[in-house]
Amino acid sequence: MRLRATRTVPERPRPGTEVLTAEGVRLTIGGRELLTGAAVRVTAGEVVALLGPNGAGKSTLLSVLAGDLRPTAGDVRLHGRPPADHSTAELARHRALLPQSAALSFPFPAGEVVRMGRAPWAGTTAAAEDEAVVAEAMAATESAAFADRPFTALSGGERARVALARVLAQRAPLLLLDEPTAALDLRHQELVLRVARARAAAGDAVVVVLHDLSLAAAYADRVVLLAGGATVEEGTVSEVLRAPLLSEVYGHPVEVLTHPRTGVPLVLPERARRPGPPGR
Template sequence: MGVIDVSSVSLSAGPVRLLADVSLRVAPGELVAIVGPNGAGKSSLLSVLAGDAAPSSGSVTLAGHPLGSLRPAGLARLRAVLPQRVTVAFPFTVAEVVAMGLYGSRLPRHRERELLDGAMAVTDVAHLADRAYPTLSGGEQARVSLARVLVQRAPVLLLDEPTAALDIRHQEQVMRVARDRAEAGDAVVVVLHDLNLAAAYAGRVVVMRSGAVVAHGSPAEVFTSGVLSEVYGCAVDVHRDGPGLLVSPRRTR
């Protein structure tokens, strides 16, 4: 059984169908990227995986536990979530925001300090530790929020567009962190718009459109010109260079 098991999940908001009969399994040690156009249902699926939205039908289990049976404290021990937008209304410092991920940890003080220092180092925010969170740029805030998620040390990591506000260097850095967590045995699910990042770092890709999964498999299997052109509604070229892939829109003169 995978750490995450999704079986025939559908989700509706009034008359609008957000997810339609989605099934997915993510095992320990996997990095799975969810891609697709705007409105495809990527964030809705992540909300269901996180336990933030209850499916209209179907079931979700986390480490063998029905998601709906887990209380907030139990959920926090099993999964850590980075949403698209994180709002901090008060002028907490960066160090204080990151430390929020340790709430209820019951770890020795020196171990908490190690986790905080390590998370801030790998996300390149240690030099911002004393800055007030609201004064940071969007990219800096995103990295601080990721550090907060990392210190939870949950075996399931759910990241919703973690690279959206970042420059190229930090995009690569974040994806290396996600890959490292998977290689350490965690189950990692990342929503991405950048198909090249998904191709470079994900072991498996789930392609969504209109709330449904239209393709899943390795990047080499699902990132084809035919699949991507149909899903995104524009001509997409996929260039293969040895084991690597480069995805780009087809430009015409």
């Protein structure tokens, strides 16, 4: 006999509600300081991009925000409480984390991998939506065509899209995405960021680690610039993506232009003029 789901689904935060905050976060592992004073604030209905050079602490901070790492010092609040105060099941229903790389030991079909994202809702009234939610997530990431193929047989970009579909299927009101565009071609980079914007428009909060500053400028509501494990600047795209600041943080001169049609900032490294062909 099938048991009826009785647990109800928690109410999702209203747009503008503070979902996640971190202040003065420090983290030391093995005697090495990975975070030295990171801070971030995230509200429902917005996309926040974590930016910074390699080793700045972006992925580490994301793991702290997710509750996978406990900070050595500082304060992190998820829905007003430290992540450690939430049960494992609560965390899985409140936030969904997409790591940099997705690896599985067994060749599960891609559709089953996406369906794993529904595990936190087993036994709740939301479980009735499982099939529809999985189908919607795979359609949004253009991964339905290989739903029956083993995850281990997929290309890097296909795996990345299936992993994102799993996160979307989790239907958590906070999405933490670590370099979701890294393995993707131009079309699917745009697709992923459009999906992030759509989730924010639907009321979710999205935190995304990006290396492409122009992608961040095009899709983020606010950006957090990190360097040396600390937050250097936090604010709107125009407030943070300034050529002098970026040149200093990245250790390379950049220029910030404005796209003539969209008005969105374009961040480009300064380069020497390319010489013409010989003989001209």
